[in-house]
Every structure is written in structure tokens, then in C-alpha cells.
Amino acid sequence: MAFARQDVRLEVEQLSFTYPAGVEALREVSLSIQSGERVAIIGQNGSGKTTLVRHFNGLLRPTRGRVLVGDWDTAAQSVAKLAARVGYVFQNPDDQLFCRNVQEEVAFGPANLGLAGECLQERVRDALKLTGLAGKEGINHYDLSATWRKMVALASILAMDTPIVVFDEPTTGQDAASVERIANIVEELGRRGKTVITITHDIDFCAENFSRVIAMKEGRILLDGSTRRVLAQEELLATTYVEPPQLARLGRRLGFPETVCTQDEFFEAYRSWRPGA
């Protein structure tokens, strides 16, 4: 089926945000994400990751600064309108799901964007297939395990076919098979030209599936660059409670000159490695 290819750039300019209780969660954050990029946002609990991405779809509005989604300033748009450009998968699926069964849940978003008939059904089928939910259409999500509820949450956003998709901690509590399914979804969204942004503590998942990493600390951006470059900054990352991925730690232990993030990179470095050299 055809998927919309829209060139929607995300632009965050000098964004600061203070919660009503007075906690200053973001301090002058600026970043720009091009259409089709795959970006992981990492950093310690409470560093502002979720607060940042909730600005992308208007769930939060800047205290100062601004956020542009394509030509829209989020401060001037409704969450309902922004939903056509930015899909956001909540950390906890129970915060998101409310319909009577999987089919209705996944159809809800695209129906609200105005889709109907065969076109809507096709979207829903595609999202269910990607998430491995085909055959579970009639089930109430409360009768599914937490793993599958997470997949329903993912499917209901994928079905909206937004140019930007944001995942908040997609791999928590998921087993290896499910993490692999999520990695495949990220891959497929990349093929469709979507921008994929994820918050994650799973640094190995980040190293293996994302090309750019933004590390946050205390409401600011600590590091922003290619995955290999950012994950090489072991000492800086430790200040925001991030440990390098396991393969990078092994490479470092062996004394490889370069940071390795994937198995392929490991073997490439290993072949030319001379201990003690």
C-alpha cells in the first residue's frame, strides 16, 4: 500500500519548560531533526527526555522558546491537529488504550484523521501485521499481556501514518522476540521515509538501531551526534547515568582504537586489532 511521504522537519528553538509545581525540566534546548532521521534520546531518569518529546505533539507547550513541526508552531496548533504529523506512543500502554477491542483501538486514530472504508481497513491491517497482532483483532486489550498491550499502543499510532513517530521507552519489560519485533518496526518506518524518535534506557537497542543519539542531562542537551561518536564519550555519558553499550565496553576493554556499536563493527575492528600495539 502507499504511504504518505511528507518532508516534515522538527525544529526546537531555545526551548525551556517549567512544570506548574516549579520544576524546571528543560533549559534552553535547541535541536533540529530532518525528515527520515532515526534518533535516540538517552539520559538519566528525570533528565527531561519525556518532557522534551511531549512538546513535539503539543501535549506540553513551551514556557519559553518554540517548537516547529514543519511549518506549524506547536504553540498555535491543537493536539488534535498535531496528531496528523506526530504520533506518540506512551511509555505505559495503559495510559493510552481505551477502546473495546484491538481492531477499534487501532482504527480510532486514523478514523479521526478522516480515513474511512477500505482505506481505513487497509491501514489497520498493515499496523496489525507490523506489530504481530493479526488474528487478535477481536480481543479486549485488558485480556492481553503487558507485552501485547504495548504492541496495541504501537499499532494504534502506526496506523495514523504520521511523518514523525515518537516512542517513549518502547522496549521496557519486553522479551528478546518482542524487542526484535520493535527493531524491525523501526527499520520498516525508516524504509517508509518516516522520522523515528525514541526515548530509551536500553543502550544496546539504541546502539544497534539508531544512527543519531541525543544525550540529555538536567534538562539540557549534553551530547548530540552520530551514534558512534556520542557513545564513545564514556566519561561524559557517565555524568547522565549512561553506560556504553556492551560491545563498546568489550572493545574498549580489549583496547580497540574505535568505539564499536554493532557486531559487524566489532569484527571489523577485531580483524585489524593487535593487542598491546
Next chain:
Amino acid sequence: MAIVQVEGLSYTYPLAISPALQDINLSVEQGEFVAVIGANGAGKSTLCYTLAGFIPHFFKGNLQGSARVAGLDTSQTSLAEMVVRVGLVFQNPFNQISGAKFTVYEEIAFGLENIGLGRQEMKNRVEKVMALTGIADLAHRSPYALSGGQQQRVALASILVMEPEVLVLDEPTSQLDPIGTREVFQVIKEMSRQGITIVMAEHKLEWVAEFADRVIALAEGRMLLDGKPREVLVDPALPAGHIGISRYTSLARRATQQGLWPAGRRLPVTLDEAADGFREARRAA
């Protein structure tokens, strides 16, 4: 005498067609740190609920066989009696937090209030456990206005404060950053050194390899493997596609195919073992 003794235990949830646990036999000595691994749906959480008495007292359903934990027969002992001896940290902290308290401090004291502990002793314990779990600065925040990771630490603290003999944890670090994960594993390891028995469901195999004394692998409700981490985590019987294997093991498997891992050497589960193996392979080459 084992502090956890499970014999011929099978359990089916109400209205479920197939059993969630089948013929589980398990014996754990006092002070052991046992990790329970398995795919989603393998029965890890169900086993946790069973050891803590939530099954059969809360979830009902059909339970066969027996579970004795800290000297108590779980199906004969009320939950009110169980919670004093056996603590359960929920997988989702949101489901554990009482909803009856306005601050983190009060939330952590909630269990102690219910057992009628003296005020000063209560304050001492609450403050000690908040320091131990790194949440002293959250004392006056609402338990609901916290990040997932902070909530998870509060959930852990509110069980540790009860000073249980047996501590059952259902993926207690799923929402923590890596260094937070390390801190929590270290706290739990220290509990086990002090003689508290630990049973912990966990997906993070590298951490299991580093910290647990023993690993139990569940598959489709049955015990598949039971042994030392270095044996269980590289066992070919482990359904790798579901439980996964540690990244070091996976890397060494690929290295073996390429002739880059020392012949006859056991596959690694930790960073140290992987580094030693690759150094040896390079020296031999």
C-alpha cells in the same frame, strides 16, 4: 531447611484455558539470589505472585501442589500475615503504589503503619531505606508525580522497609537508567549477603550473569533449566529467540562460526569472560 519449597505446583488463572505454571518444583536456600528468566508469558510473574501468596488469595484460580515460603504455607496463610515475611515488588510500580498517600515518605511508611510499628522506629526505617534506594530528595513529592524510574525506586523502597525474609521482585529495574539499574542490583545483592533470600524475575541477562547466584529458566509455564548463571545462560536448550542470550554470548557464537573463538572454550556471559576469550583467540592466531 530450604526457605522456599515449591512442590508439584500448577496454577491456572480464572477463566484461562491453559495453566500458567505446570509442575514446578523449586527449593531455595536462605540468602540465595535466584534470577528467574523466560520469555513474556513464560510464567515469571505468576511464579512471583505464587511465592508471595497473591496466588491464590488475590488472583483465585486453580492451584495445585504446594508452596512453603519463610515457613508459611502460602495457600493456608492470609496475605496480611504473608506480607510481613515475604515482600513482592510489582513489575509496574503504578499498580503497587497505594493511592492512599500524598507523599513518597508516607507511601513508604504505609506498610509499617499497617503492622502497627512504633512511630520512631517507623521514621528510622523509612529514612534509612530512602537513603539506600537514592530517593531521599523525593520525600515530599506525590508518588504519582514521579518519572517511571523514580516510581520504581519508591515501589522497591516501600517493600524493603518491611524488612522481609524473602524478597520477590518482578522486573524491578525495567524503567531505570543503566546506572540506576546497577545501583538497584547492588542494593539487592547486599540484601542477599545479609541473609535475605532473593527471587527476581528479570530480562536483563548481563546483569543476571553478574549478580545472581543461580538462574531458573521458565518456558511455557514449566521449569526448563536451573543452575549457575554461566551454565544456564549459554545452554543450547535456552530458546534464544524468546529469552535471548547475552550480547557477549551472541557475539562469541558468531566468532565461533568464523573460527575467532578459542576451540573448546565455554561461551562467555560477562564482559570479563568475553575479553579473556578474545585475547586468547588473538594470541593463538
